Amino acid sequence: MSSKKIDIKVTDISKGQGILVPIEPVDEIKLPPPYDKLEELPGFKKLTQQALDKYDGYVDGVIAVGVPKPQNEEEEQKLVESFLSGLMKLFSNENNWTFLQPLVLSMEHCAKCQTCNHDCPVYEASGEEEIYRPTYRAEILRRLYFKYVKPGSPLLKKFQYGDIELNWTLISRLVELSYRCTLCRRCAQSCPIGVDNGLITHELRKLFSQEMGIAPKELHEKGTVQQLEVGSSTGMNALVVKDNIEFIDEDMSEKVGFKVETKWDVEGADVLLIHNAGEILSWPENPGAFAILCELAGIKWTLSSEAVGYDGVNYGLFYDDVQLARIVVKHAEIAKKLGVKKIVMGECGHESKVLGIIGERIIGGDVHTENALTFMENIINSGKLNLNPDRNYFPVTLHDPCNLVRIMGVVEPQRRILRKIAPKFREMHPHGVRNYCCGGGSGFAVMSGNNFADWRMHFSGKMKFKQILDAFADEDLNSNSPKYVCAPCSNCKGQIRDILDFYGAKEKSGIYYGGLVELIINAVDDLKEPFIDFDMM
Amino acid sequence: MILIYILTILTVITFFVAVISKIIRISSAPVHLRWELYPVPHEGGGKAKYGGSRLEEPDWWEKKIHKDSLGELKVMIPEIVFLKGVWEHNKQLWIGSYPFHFSLYLFIVNIALFSIVTILKLLGNDVLFSGNIIGQIIYYAILIFAWTGSVLGIIGTIRLLFSRIVDPNLSKYSSASHYFNIIFIGSLYFTVFLWLISGRDFVADVSNFYYGFITFSTAVEIPTIGYWHIILSLLFIAYLPFTHMSHFFTKYFTYHKVRWEDEPNLPSSKLSKKLMEQLNYPVSWAAPHIGADGTKTWLAIATEIPKKEK
Structure with a gap:
């Protein structure tokens, strides 16, 4: 070839x-x-x-x-x-x-x-x-x-x-x-x-x-346009999203043995949590883990059921300033209407970048925003969680989402967390602000039409796969004992999922992927069963 | 000689007018959305070292922003003096580019030294030739800088020209002006080198020219190669701000106003007022989903419900 x-x-x-x-x-x-x-x-x-x-x-x-x-x-x-x-x-x-x-x-x-x-x-x-x-x-x-x-x-x-x-x-x-x-x-x-x-x-x-109205349909028609019209780029309206979250709450409650209940539209809440809605459909354990985390930390938090307010996605960032502005303005309006103290963005790099820095000059500085990694580290530092790192005793490496790290300078909170909760944590090389993109950046993770997915696997994602393999080089890559790629970004997770599938890395080498919050909840010593179930991944 | 003096005046005027107008043009551009790239060296609290930012702090807006200007200098000085970025990312290029640029620095230092001694001479202190130790130090410093600059400059020129011609990565993207610019700058180094080996007292020749220019004296004698060097230098100085080589000052903007620009948009700040003005700019993008008509503002378009697309 x-x-x-x-x-x-x-x-x-x-x-x-x-x-x-x-x-x-x-x-x-x-x-x-x-x-x-x-x-x-x-x-x-x-x-x-x-x-x-x-x-x-x-x-x-x-x-x-x-x-x-x-x-x-x-x-x-x-x-x-x-x-x-x-x-x-x-x-x-x-x-x-x-x-x-x-x-x-x-x-x-x-x-x-x-x-x-x-x-x-x-x-x-x-x-x-x-x-x-x-x-x-x-x-x-x-x-x-x-x-x-x-x-x-x-x-x-x-x-x-x-x-x-x-x-x-x-x-x-x-x-x-x-x-x-x-x-x-x-x-x-x-x-x-x-x-x-x-x-x-x-x-x-x-x-x-x-000017010309030309853009990939995944980003435009099915992305920003659908988000503004229906409420989410996933196509979920408020009823569907509430149904899904209710299901996730039930599932989580069963898993952890206490009642986990997502609160909707709580006025004056300390935190308005806005997930990338793709998490709710593709990785429900992620919003579920956030709900458990907030519950355990005793935080007064809420989700919004208003259209756009339950989806932090903003593909406008990748191709269209007007669509970008429309979505970020909507997010800010919802936060103001609810009178929350701050928006916390879920584990999503581009959402964090838009609400954290880019959109700030459109919506004004009176809407405060915080990224998920800083938010989670603060909870851990508060001592409200009883953590046992041995529950995460498997090799863990960390992917740095470009939007959070290179573009926002959020480098250390996720590392400090991992050093506390994952004894077998190791870095990829290079990492931090000199990381390599997962290959799904700028919307690519959701673009798979025609033969573009092949291109993502062979070209844009190959360097990341090499980095993942190199990070686990001291482990047996011919054994399927679990190894975890921590990717605290929804789009990066989508791309890493596709790369691992493409190369058969789960079957061949036991390489799994997931977010950071799942690892944190997995380390909570009060839970009877491990939160992360590799057999189900 | 009078013609050269007139050319010198015109060159200085052209240079400053071009540089200042470019600075005004860039500075008066609208405030853009944040587009910084980490590491941002003025981040305080040790964060700059690993590329961290204030966004790592919970409730960062409640805390005092600590801007470490010294941190910027720590990055800027090695970048300007040693071309550190090129060294780290493209060593092959650095081999030619560093002597090429460093020689220009040495020549600029010489221009500054000649200007100082000329002013002192006007004030009655011909420091260069008064026999005192400071004069001697300046004399030999100029001479060393001229020798080092011309030799290193010629080496850098040959290396850069060679790379531009034989390396397809460079030649494919080079316009005629790329070759012209290298040869042009190389000619400045080469003419100084010829002047130095001509057997003349280079320092005396140049300082006479400076003094002659200030006093508009026609009684200045310099060798033919000196005329060539001065004319080429003047033409180059006048030409420089009109080329991509104006990065010698626009780099300030690419770093300080883009890459390291992380000013938060605080309520009622000057920045927020400026941004509000810009949100009232009319939009005329033509794609149907924008819904612009040339009079509707950004604010109106961003807050209205967009037309349903067919």
Whole structure:
């Protein structure tokens, strides 16, 4: 499965038709046995003829977005004009005050030194595929910016910044390319000048969504639109969510031997807990463990049953500032209406980032927010829990969600907790603010249409899987004795679940995954039975 | 010589006008949403060391924000003086880039030293040639910086040019100006080197030029290579702010106003007032789900129930 490299240049993006670079799985990141046989893994699913007829934007033979094909030349021309109009708006104070200053700085000062390249796990995992280089898509936007937005002599601009031909081929491919980066911003950390190619990708996605109405359906129609219309990106309305939580409460009560009861819409509560609603459906033990934790700590807490208030997801962060603002404003309104002291975000990285820092400049500083990791450490420090670390006597490693760690600087609370409750805790390398993304960042964890899931497994998630295996290198990877990957983020958990399934890591090596709160409750000595049941995972 | 003096004045004006107007343009951009990247070195309480933030503290808004400005200096100084970031992430590039940049620093130090001795001379103290020890130290410091700068600069230039040409990772992304800029800066190093080996007293020549410029004197004699160096230097200084190399000052913004900018939006603060103004900017994004018409504001759009999509 080795591919012969095609020599691609920046200007090739607008040339020809069809797939620019057909990609295949490669073996650049070596995995230890029993995961070292690339040929035993499924490759990329071939796209169906229906998909090929319907969509455009073939950059690598993968479809993440599904850019509808224009029906005729006139429509194509209109789309090019729409892109140009969006490009101008992206650089205007009124339409893009949210990110204009950092965007312009990143546009105008890149030295093209490529120092950032090897910080990108996708570029590395793909065997340094040119189109995945952090600077490739950024350079396309940069050239378009200098050509169409910045005033000046065309000849001089060409001399200074190079040229590029704008056409529908470029635009449609660029749409797809803007969804080949997880926005983890590891590349931005290494730029000596402070240029942020992750931000450029983010801004490209905004242009496509906010001006052209192009975005992956998982993030837009089934994501933010559904959340604003129905109440949650999962599709749950208030009745369904209450039903589900009631079921979880019953289950938890049975498990722990005392009554666990979620309170709804408690005015003046100390804490409004907002989970990523995906937890309620996919990992009910997580909100369940939070309920037990709050109960044991004697915290006056509540969930909100108002639409949007019971789902902390905000996919707007990944592709659309307006949708981002609408959801975060709704969260803030609900907190104010209930008069709670603070919002505590569940174990969800992007929710924490939006409510913790990004959204703060939209909703104002009078709504206080706290991330789950700090909240949990504070409870543990209060001494209200009777913890016995021996109950967690199995190997545990920690995944650092980019949004919580690199972007928010929440690094140590989760480690201090693990050092107290998990005697066999070990770090991945690198970790902390220099961690690698799980590969499901920027919405990828919920995007699996066409053959995009294959891409996530082979390219964006491979580095994380290697890190997980390396962290357990001192254990027997051919034994299925339990090993736990602690991922205190809903989207990261989704991606890690998919990677572990893809490689069969649970069956082969006993590698399980879960959140942090489950480990804390598992360590509570007063419970008769262990909270974590590996047989049921 | 008068023409060179006029060129010098025009260069200084162009440089400062271009730099100041760029600073104004960047500073007057709207306040953006927070987009910091940890580690943020001014985080206090030992947090900067591992990349932690105040968000690790429970109820952080009730606590005093401790900003450690010294922490920023601890990062900035090695970054500026040694190009630490390049060293850590791209050693191959550092081999060429460091001597290339360090030589420019040495030349800038020389400009400062020549300016000081010229001012002193105007005040009646020809410190360089008065025979006193300080004058001698300055004389030899200038000479050492010029020699070191020109030799290291030439080495850096050759290395960077070579990399740009032969390394496809760089050549694929290089425009004509990348090669031009390296050669241009290299020519400054090369002309100083030729001046130094020409047998002339380099320090005396340059200090005469500075004094001549301040007094607008035509009685200054410098060798042909000196003219070349001065003209090229002036052209480069005037050209610099119009290129991506303006990162020598815009880096302040990429670090302090983006990467390390973590100011909380406290109620009734200046920041919150500014943000409220911006939330009243009109929106004209055209996608149907936005529901903008060019007059509706961000605030209106963010708080209204969006139109149902078909």
